Amino acid sequence: MKKKESKIADFIKENKSLIAIVILSSVFLFLNLGSRYIANDESFTVLVGKTIINNGYPNAYYNGVLINPKNTSFVTIGSKSIYTWSTWLQEYITSFSMLIAGKNEFFLRFPFALFALASIVLSYFFIKDLTKKPAIASISILLMATSVSFCLHARQARWYGLVMFFGIATIYSYWLLLNNRKKSSVYFTISSIFLFYSNYLIFFGVILALIAYMLIFELKKSNFKKFIKPAAFIFLFTFPWFYLTNQFVKTTGATLNLGRLIFNLALNYYLVFIFLLPLLFLLFFLFLITKKQERKELLNKNYLFVFTIIIVSILFLSVKADTLPQIRYLIFMTPLFSLINATVFYKIYEKRKIIACILILLLIFSNLLNLVPFVFMKNLAFKFNSEKATSQEKEKFIENSLKTSFFLSDYIYEITHGYDSVDGEIIEYALKYGSKNDTFIMNSLGFRNTFMFYTDMKEAKINDSNIEWIIPRKNDARDILGDFINNIKNNINLSKYEEIEIDGNDERWADTPDLINHRFKTDKNGSIIIYHLIE
Numbered sequence: 001m002k003k004k005e006s007k008i009a010d011f012i013k014e015n016k017s018l019i020a021i022v023i024l025s026s027v028f029l030f031l032n033l034g035s036r037y038i039a040n041d042e043s044f045t046v047l048v049g050k051t052i053i054n055n056g057y058p059n060a061y062y063n064g065v066l067i068n069p070k071n072t073s074f075v076t077i078g079s080k081s082i083y084t085w086s087t088w089l090q091e092y093i094t095s096f097s098m099l100i101a102g103k104n105e106f107f108l109r110f111p112f113a114l115f116a117l118a119s120i121v122l123s124y125f126f127i128k129d130l131t132k133k134p135a136i137a138s139i140s141i142l143l144m145a146t147s148v149s150f151c152l153h154a155r156q157a158r159w160y161g162l163v164m165f166f167g168i169a170t171i172y173s174y175w176l177l178l179n180n181r182k183k184s185s186v187y188f189t190i191s192s193i194f195l196f197y198s199n200y201l202i203f204f205g206v207i208l209a210l211i212a213y214m215l216i217f218e219l220k221k222s223n224f225k226k227f228i229k230p231a232a233f234i235f236l237f238t239f240p241w242f243y244l245t246n247q248f249v250k251t252t253g254a255t256l257n258l259g260r261l262i263f264n265l266a267l268n269y270y271l272v273f274i275f276l277l278p279l280l281f282l283l284f285f286l287f288l289i290t291k292k293q294e295r296k297e298l299l300n301k302n303y304l305f306v307f308t309i310i311i312v313s314i315l316f317l318s319v320k321a322d323t324l325p326q327i328r329y330l331i332f333m334t335p336l337f338s339l340i341n342a343t344v345f346y347k348i349y350e351k352r353k354i355i356a357c358i359l360i361l362l363l364i365f366s367n368l369l370n371l372v373p374f375v376f377m378k379n380l381a382f383k384f385n386s387e388k389a390t391s392q393e394k395e396k397f398i399e400n401s402l403k404t405s406f407f408l409s410d411y412i413y414e415i416t417h418g419y420d421s422v423d424g425e426i427i428e429y430a431l432k433y434g435s436k437n438d439t440f441i442m443n444s445l446g447f448r449n450t451f452m453f454y455t456d457m458k459e460a461k462i463n464d465s466n467i468e469w470i471i472p473r474k475n476d477a478r479d480i481l482g483d484f485i486n487n488i489k490n491n492i493n494l495s496k497y498e499e500i501e502i503d504g505n506d507e508r509w510a511d512t513p514d515l516i517n518h519r520f521k522t523d524k525n526g527s528i529i530i531y532h533l534i535e
Contacts (some may be wrong), residue, residue, distance in 0.1 A: 017138035018124050025120050025145035031415045032371040034106030037424045039511035042157045043449035044068060046085050046108060049094030056082040058091050062452060065459045069445065075246050084245035089197040090159045103454065112161030115153030119164040123335035128171040130302045139342035139360070142438050144334055144363045148407040152513035153331045160331055160513070162198035164482065167332035168208060170195050171309060178218055179227050187400035189230040193215055196238045200247070201317065202332055208314035213305055248409050264318035271327045274401050275515060276337040278369040283342045288347060298343070306336050327514050363464045367405050374402060400516045410520040420522045421511060423447055426530060427454045429500060430469060433532065440469035443484040447473055462491050470497065470531035472505050497531035
């Protein structure tokens with residue numbers, strides 16, 4: 001018993017900074033976690049999770065409505081329509097949360113935030129093992145814990161928290177495998193399989209990066225043998241899902257557009273430099289390795305390992321990626337970018353302690369260091385084009401991303417105050433004055449799933465009789481509000497409906513976890529009108 005107590009005391013003594021940062025991160029991740037309604041992409045996760053409870057499998061339909069109205073979002077096996085837009089770990093986790101606590105926002109998000117917290121702990125030991133410098137490991141996880149982008153994604157009932165943990169677990173275990181650590185092949189196999197079922201696109205990006213590193217820097221017969229057995233098990237546990245859900249056709253059916261690839265690459269690196277790694281720090285890191293004194297330490301296989309993962313993963317994810325914003329695909333690399341930032345701080349601290357302290361405070365509390373190289377490039381940034389992004393999205397994205405911001409203070413305000421959204425106001429009104437037997441129509445796909453999740457109402461068609469709720473939203477770029485209203489007026493007698501005014505700014509992406517458009521405070525400037533059938 002005394003030996004056990006002694007080990008615990010030694011662990012606490014050796015890892016005081018880790019424990020302190022975990023406590024800080026726990027506050028940032030769990031405080032007021034249930035203050036916002038389930039919104040945006042979270043609604044896809046919870047609806048599919050609900051079908052698992054109702055049907056016993058991830059059903060593509062909820063209440064007779066296709067959850068994701070894209071023809072590539074499901075496959076039909078026998079009489080069942082199986083949801084295949086994403087791998088299912090996130091949906092099974094939310095279904096378990098719902099079985100325990102129902103439609104409780106805190107518990108729906110809690111497992112994902114917990115995985116994000118665990119990723120901070122694992123990142124500490126990975127970076128400490130990689131660099132042999134506990135100070136760099138401590139600075140790295142401090143930057144992770146105070147990264148508002150990291151926190152916002154971690155607080156979503158979505159795969160983000162899962163890839164944060166299983167991404168770094170896969171990377172760390174692979175590094176251990178190459179260094180002949182015990183049980184590393186088991187850890188690598190398990191973490192890779194779970195990464196696949198968290199997000200298969202990120203899985204392929206990471207695995208390709210790890211293979212690329214081995215082929216370029218560690219090409220030995222012994223390393224190849226170490227990799228073969230885990231690879232076989234990983235293939236055995238992932239290929240059946242990929243094959244049965246017809247992902248080969250879905251992921252290879254589209255032809256690669258070189259212009260789109262270049263745009264996505266530029267955009268992804270722009271996101272990195274704006275939110276994850278200041279370009280100035282990367283340039284300083286590259287300057288350091290030109291110095292003979294620093295070259296041996298920094299240009300070693302460990303830092304090359306990190307840069308290979310970043311470069312190859314971003315290249316792969318740029319081949320097939322969503323339109324703006326898409327930082328969610330890069331968030332799993334937060335530990336790697338934090339390591340580079342921490343290394344720069346550590347090197348500056350060795351020479352100029354005051355300058356290093358000022359820089360770390362600037363990076364934690366503002367985006368000034370990130371903006372410096374880009375404020376002069378605004379006009380050039382507007383010239384970027386994408387075949388899918390609308391001009392409104394591009395302009396709003398560029399304008400918002402180049403604003404001076406103090407994200408951490410905004411984030412602290414958010415987690416210590418309540419938040420009222422237009423979504424929430426509509427849901428609360430519908431729950432008070434409607435029933436699950438009601439039907440509705442609306443022009444917002446993003447809110448449609450959220451509304452169905454909370455109310456259990458069924459979506460109607462515009463020519464159906466007795467539609468109880470008409471909900472026009474002006475925040476969805478997929479539909480012009482005027483066209484929707486005109487269509488309503490041409491097909492429905494609005495004199496039979498009561499007009500309800502909902503206070504709030506009906507702004508698209510206000511609840512999104514990406515920093516470009518996320519709103520930290522309730523905004524009551526504005527209102528929208530919804531319609532309820534008079535009985």
